[in-house]
Amino acid sequence: MESLSALNIIGLPEIIFGAGKFSELPKIMQSYGHNALIITGGESLKKSGRGDALPLQLNQAQIKFKAVSVWNEPTTQAIDAIVSQFRKIPVDVIVAIGGGSVIDFGKAVSAMLASDGSVKDYLEDVGTKIPSGAKVPFIAVPTTAGTGSEATKNAVVCDRKEGYKKSLRHDAYVPDVALVDPELTLTLPRHITIACGLDAVSQLIESYTSTKADGSIDPLVLKALSGASESLLPLALGQSNDISLRAKMSYAALVSGITLSRSGLGAVHGIAGPLGGLSPVPHGIACGKLLFPVMTFVIKKIIGENNIVAQKRFADIGKIFSGDAGGDDIFYCKQFLGVLDKWTRTLKLPQLSRFGMTAAHMEKIISLADSKNSPAVLSKEEIKVILEVVR
Numbered sequence: 001m002e003s004l005s006a007l008n009i010i011g012l013p014e015i016i017f018g019a020g021k022f023s024e025l026p027k028i029m030q031s032y033g034h035n036a037l038i039i040t041g042g043e044s045l046k047k048s049g050r051g052d053a054l055p056l057q058l059n060q061a062q063i064k065f066k067a068v069s070v071w072n073e074p075t076t077q078a079i080d081a082i083v084s085q086f087r088k089i090p091v092d093v094i095v096a097i098g099g100g101s102v103i104d105f106g107k108a109v110s111a112m113l114a115s116d117g118s119v120k121d122y123l124e125d126v127g128t129k130i131p132s133g134a135k136v137p138f139i140a141v142p143t144t145a146g147t148g149s150e151a152t153k154n155a156v157v158c159d160r161k162e163g164y165k166k167s168l169r170h171d172a173y174v175p176d177v178a179l180v181d182p183e184l185t186l187t188l189p190r191h192i193t194i195a196c197g198l199d200a201v202s203q204l205i206e207s208y209t210s211t212k213a214d215g216s217i218d219p220l221v222l223k224a225l226s227g228a229s230e231s232l233l234p235l236a237l238g239q240s241n242d243i244s245l246r247a248k249m250s251y252a253a254l255v256s257g258i259t260l261s262r263s264g265l266g267a268v269h270g271i272a273g274p275l276g277g278l279s280p281v282p283h284g285i286a287c288g289k290l291l292f293p294v295m296t297f298v299i300k301k302i303i304g305e306n307n308i309v310a311q312k313r314f315a316d317i318g319k320i321f322s323g324d325a326g327g328d329d330i331f332y333c334k335q336f337l338g339v340l341d342k343w344t345r346t347l348k349l350p351q352l353s354r355f356g357m358t359a360a361h362m363e364k365i366i367s368l369a370d371s372k373n374s375p376a377v378l379s380k381e382e383i384k385v386i387l388e389v390v391r
Contacts, residue, residue: 011171012258013140013151013178017251019243022050022181025095025141026061032137032176033092036065039082039106041098045143050184070098073158073276073283074105076120083112083119095139099196100147100283103140107155107175108168110138123157123166133172140175143184145249146196146284148203148257150178158277163364165277174261180254182247190236194347195284197232197249202287203256204228205295206266209313210373214262224255226320229339236347266374268294271383274368281355288349289390292340294378297386299333301376310375352390362387 016024029036036058045051058065066089068082082105091113096106112119114134121127140150149155154169188196207213208221227248235245271294272286302310311329318332319325321339366384371377378386 011174013175015151015178015180015254017178017180017254019181019183019247021179022141022184023057025054025139025179026057026063028139028177028179029058029063029093029095030061032139034063035090035092036063037086037091037094037109037136038065038067039094039096039098039102039109040067040069041102041143042069042071045097045184070102070105073101074108074155075158076118076123079105079108079112079119079157082109087113091136093137093139095141097141097143099142099144099192100149100199103142103147103149103175104155104157106138106140107149107173108157110135111155111168111170111173119157119168120159122168124169126164126166131168131170131173133170135173138173138175139177139179141179141181141184142250142253144188144192144196145182145185145246145253146199148200148253148255148260150175150180151254151257152261154261160277160280163274163278163368165273178254180250182243182250185246185250186241186243188240190240192284193240193249194232194236194349195282195288196253197228197235197284198288198291198343198347198349199284200249200253200256201225201228201232202268202291203260203265204252205291205317206268206372206374207256207259207263208317209298209310209375210263210266211375212264212373213313214259217259217262220255221259222316222320224252225317228252229321232343233346264373266294267298267369267371267376267378270370270372270374271365271386274365275352275357275361275387277368278361278364279352279355279357281352281357285349285355286352286390288344288347289352290386292337292344293386293389295340296337297378297382298374298376299337303330303333305376307375313375357391359391362391 094110096103121129154167231245231248315329315332318336322335
């Protein structure tokens with residue numbers, strides 16, 4: 001019988017979820033003050049049609065604001081530059097409107113405006129300082145449905161010169177408010193919809209099957225996986241304007257952020273982290289390409305090791321993904337792999353070499369990769385095989 005892990009429930013943001021909820025942003029900002037810093041991505045807010053109206057709405061709410069656009073993943077240099085620019089300017093609230101990288105930028109700037117030094121000083125396994133948890137109030141508004149960063153306590157910071165992706169982490173860094181409006185995702189290009197959706201699915205799968213899985217939120221995770229499995233292919237294959245499908249995927253992404261903070265992740269992210277630190281492969285694409293080959297090894301090993309607990313958890317997902325009934329746990333584990341294989345073939349994700357991953361990267365990635373909280377530990381030889389498949 002599976003035993004429940006100890007509960008480890010940290011704070012959640014105030015979650016405001018639903019189509020059309022973006023209109024409430026000025027009122028929410030007012031509750032924190034009248035001086036705001038708004039961080040946006042390069043395109044998503046503009047394409048959503050909300051970018052032009054927001055400044056007028058903020059002026060009507062008597063909110064003074066400065067805006068910064070960011071284009072790439074958060075780096076120590078970029079975060080420090082923004083913090084230096086605004087350290088002596090009154091900022092009552094920070095709002096990040098964009099994808100996961102934009103929200104991580106906002107999370108890190110929020111923390112560093114209340115701290116001394118460089119963000120690098122506080123990164124896990126890099127810096128020597130311990131984050132205090134002090135921050136400027138922070139509102140996260142995702143315009144993609146993938147990372148779940150609107151509900152996590154860490155910001156992922158990249159430095160490709162040193163070849164790492166590391167976290168700035170503290171329980172207090174969870175956003176104060178997560179404003180999740182699926183309408184903001186309606187104009188996402190197909191390739192971003194797919195990449196983000198696969199990131200969310202990977203996070204849900206890995207946290208549900210983690211050796212540290214928090215059983216208290218199992219129903220939440222399974223509902224999110226059900227919605228994601230119903231939405232991913234239709235959104236990718238022509239139904240991108242269906243708000244009900246977009247809402248299911250936004251919900252899945254939100255829950256993936258909640259559950260990864262509690263349960264951790266597995267080998268997909270254990271490989272994707274150093275891969276993305278060393279080469280400019282988009283994180284969602286990396287996760288999507290890795291998902292099937294990694295899970296093929298994991299399923300083979302948990303069956304071979306007679307890991308009944310892990311088999312049951314993967315079978316739970318296999319039942320949802322396949323809709324079949326009447327089999328045993330091993331049958332549903334194989335059904336789970338069958339659906340992942342179908343997704344991989346249907347979505348036709350490009351090989352990672354297209355984004356700059358080379359054979360020269362592989363040895364370093366293999367040396368840095370780990371299985372995190374996967375129920376099956378992958379060997380260096382198995383990781384090498386996986387990387388050869390996806391490169």
